Amino acid sequence: MARNLQDHILQTASALFYSQGIKATGVDAIVKAAGTTKMSLYKYFPSKDDLVLAHLSKSRDAMLNRILAGVELRASEPKQTLLAVFAVFDELLSSPEFRGCPFINASAEFAEASNPVQLAAAEFSDTFREILADLARQAGAQDPESLSQQLSMLISGAIVSEQMRRQSGAMLTAAAAASILIEQSLSRAEPA
Amino acid sequence: MARNLQDHILQTASALFYSQGIKATGVDAIVKAAGTTKMSLYKYFPSKDDLVLAHLSKSRDAMLNRILAGVELRASEPKQTLLAVFAVFDELLSSPEFRGCPFINASAEFAEASNPVQLAAAEFSDTFREILADLARQAGAQDPESLSQQLSMLISGAIVSEQMRRQSGAMLTAAAAASILIEQSLSRAEPA
DNA sequence: TTGCAACTATACAGACCGGTATGTATTATT
DNA sequence: AATAATACATACCGGTCTGTATAGTTGCAA
Missing domain, CATH: 1.10.357.10 (Tetracycline Repressor, domain 2)
Structure with a gap:
């Protein structure tokens, strides 16, 4: 599905940001939806x-x-x-x-x-x-x-x-x- | 300036909500800007x-x-x-x-x-x-x-x-x- | 088989959130 | 003077936020 993790995280986050709003979407929710961890997310996106x-x-x-x-x-x-x-x-x-x-x-x-x-x-x-x-x-x-x-x-x-x-x-x-x-x-x- | 406290709180909150955004404006900020306390705010506005x-x-x-x-x-x-x-x-x-x-x-x-x-x-x-x-x-x-x-x-x-x-x-x-x-x-x- | 990098798991720090509890000062009414 | 209403002061609650630290697991390549 996702060729690399970075793209997958971005895609997941993007969908959540759009559908729920940016401030309403926490990092934990993104991590959970993407099936990964905070550490990986913060590796590719420093903040x-x-x-x-x-x-x-x-x-x-x-x-x-x-x-x-x-x-x-x-x-x-x-x-x-x-x-x-x-x-x-x-x-x-x-x-x-x-x-x-x-x-x-x-x-x-x-x-x-x-x-x-x-x-x-x-x-x-x-x-x-x-x-x-x-x-x-x-x-x-x-x-x-x-x-x-x-x-x-x-x-x-x-x-x-x-x-x-x-x-x-x-x-x-x-x-x-x-x-x-x-x-x-x-x-x-x-x-x- | 403010005939009653309720109007004053609402006016203060309204200005902050509009200028900074609603989610970006915390209750503490409203209370501070209005020069009142949380207790008074929550008396007039239950939430x-x-x-x-x-x-x-x-x-x-x-x-x-x-x-x-x-x-x-x-x-x-x-x-x-x-x-x-x-x-x-x-x-x-x-x-x-x-x-x-x-x-x-x-x-x-x-x-x-x-x-x-x-x-x-x-x-x-x-x-x-x-x-x-x-x-x-x-x-x-x-x-x-x-x-x-x-x-x-x-x-x-x-x-x-x-x-x-x-x-x-x-x-x-x-x-x-x-x-x-x-x-x-x-x-x-x-x-x- | 060993080594290394990517990824996971989990716990935690520190700040801030909305909301509450307790008690006090001030003012107006009776 | 007694009472009640209004507002203030302050500390606190549980929960959530972004971001980090530490340790364990997987897979692949030399």
């Missing part, structure tokens, strides 16, 4: 904080890969490519394991602005927006920066909405709004 | 959970009052009334004490779906959406439910965006998107 940051890094990579793969899979005309991002997130929200965005949640759990967890969350947020901005630019949007920020806010909003009330179809409603905003931005960008 | 729920209830009332007052203050034509909500939130985001939405953050801190904190957060979210839906209905929107969900998602999204990166002007960008969505919804609602 819980290191483990938390590794979890966020892993989540970051998984999320970005999933988005890029989904976009590539559904890629067609420019507008549909942007909407493909919403389809990817709609899949995520539909999973019974969905428990919100790991970065939004982590940002809420660790309040101090200087905390490394906050920085990791902010960095992911920026990267995601840049991806959207690139897609918007390729689609020929009038103001790719604004459009990407708006689409990213719709997605974040749909995530927290779905987190509070499941099966609300939030991401589809968000996609409908996105469609209108994209249309506007593309039509205004056409030269006369 | 920390009770204090947390009181904090959310207080935040709920404060937030709803602020929104309604802001809307009434800026009320003019229907569309501007909806956009007034965004102006209220832009004010909130501009405060140096801003640390995100108390309910989104609380929802992230307490993961279990059945937790009373989750229920309080969901209830606020619903109430807020109903207010937006009423305004959208009064404005003559084509589909007030969808529009209100979209506007609410833009606002939540702008809040988390601003939480991760301050001074990003997220709420103004959200308002621009809202303006487009409102326009569309109103124009489509006009009978031919």
Whole structure:
């Protein structure tokens, strides 16, 4: 199952952090769930904080890969490519394991602005927006920066909405709004 | 300053819960900040959970009052009334004490779906959406439910965006998107 | 077979958590 | 002056937290 113990511990911790929250998950619980011992855990991760940051890094990579793969899979005309991002997130929200965005949640759990967890969350947020901005630019949007920020806010909003009330179809409603905003931005960008 | 001790304790706790997070704020810290003792705190709030729920209830009332007052203050034509909500939130985001939405953050801190904190957060979210839906209905929107969900998602999204990166002007960008969505919804609602 | 590294088992340190017990000072009411 | 309510002071409880120390076990390789 786990090629090496370090990965196995990280994977176990990651699942617990996401499903129960980071502060709510003790090291003992991780050790028990992973079927290992504290000594082994602390061998690979010198502190819980290191483990938390590794979890966020892993989540970051998984999320970005999933988005890029989904976009590539559904890629067609420019507008549909942007909407493909919403389809990817709609899949995520539909999973019974969905428990919100790991970065939004982590940002809420660790309040101090200087905390490394906050920085990791902010960095992911920026990267995601840049991806959207690139897609918007390729689609020929009038103001790719604004459009990407708006689409990213719709997605974040749909995530927290779905987190509070499941099966609300939030991401589809968000996609409908996105469609209108994209249309506007593309039509205004056409030269006369 | 504090007319009675109970209010004073709640106010102190509320500020700490919001600024540092709920789980990160211990009872001892609240007692110390309020200049009182544990015994007095536990007289009025039988458990920390009770204090947390009181904090959310207080935040709920404060937030709803602020929104309604802001809307009434800026009320003019229907569309501007909806956009007034965004102006209220832009004010909130501009405060140096801003640390995100108390309910989104609380929802992230307490993961279990059945937790009373989750229920309080969901209830606020619903109430807020109903207010937006009423305004959208009064404005003559084509589909007030969808529009209100979209506007609410833009606002939540702008809040988390601003939480991760301050001074990003997220709420103004959200308002621009809202303006487009409102326009569309109103124009489509006009009978031919 | 010996040796070594990875891993396990378990106990513990020290701090902090929410919550309680006991007793005292202050103030208002009667 | 007697009583009752309110708040304070302080010490303590059991439990949990992150992190460490010590010792035993396994498996593989020379």
